[in-house]
Amino acid sequence: MNRKSFKSHFKFNKQERSGIFFLLLLIVIFQAVYFVVKSYPLSEKANSLTVDEEYQTKIDELRSRNQKRDSISVFPFNPNFITDYKGYILGMSTEEIDRLHVFRAKDQFVNSAKEFQKVTLISDSLLESLRPYFKFPEWTQKGSKETLGGAGSRSSMGSETVSVDNAIKPGKVKDLNSATAEELRSVNGIGEKLSQRIVKFRDHLGGFLVEEQLSHVYGLEPEVVARVLKDYRVLESPAISKININQASSRDLSKLVYIKYDLAARIVAFREANGGIASFDELIEIEDFPSEKLDIIKLYLQL
Incomplete structure (x- = not known):
């Protein structure tokens, strides 16, 4: 090979020089990419993909709510x-x-x-x-429950028992719902405070539906209740508007004297958890529900 032909191998025109330049540029770029990938392993990239903590908290909360909704809540029950x-x-x-x-x-x-x-x-x-x-019920823990009977029998009223003498004097029985505080003070054992308390409790109820409700007046002793019932009875029951227990709000339920707001809220929660209340007996399953007063309370409710 002569010297002239040897030089011809290293002699490039303008187009060939441009091609060589771009080839070298691509090689440099690929080398740079290689070193970058090698410097930052895939594991680190995976770790860099973090979940937003705020959204994750919301997701966990929703998952927890769904689990609670699908689970069965057991409330205290009889x-x-x-x-x-x-x-x-x-x-x-x-x-x-x-x-x-x-x-x-x-x-x-x-x-x-x-x-x-x-x-x-x-x-x-x-x-x-x-x-x-x-x-x-409380009475099961304190002794046997006694029912209302004839003359001199005993009636269970709350956690106490009241001796009721049914020997009422004819023509002298007055309506308990129309008795004034002054008239009630004529009964031995009832003073000014108790008489006013009876009238106030009666007004909150909208009138006594049954005589047993008299024993629910705070501070009224069983023997005093028995004396009152010798002269006063429920002769005319008041007209009441019953509360639909499956539709009423907590506030509406708490308007009933026997149901405080906390208990009303538990009733609504129980109703929603069980898809409604089909029987008044289910109320006994609710925590702190006064089961001994169920027969009275259900007089004010409807399903």
């Missing part, structure tokens, strides 16, 4: 009034529920967790899981 559906939810078998219903059909009640197990024959493990939610 086991004497367990329905088929309620028993199924609590984990009772059909046979165990039927035993309770047969027992209740005889107008009998269980008054303790042990009695409940004796009647239904549920397992010890199921009893232990249900026991914390059992809520029996």
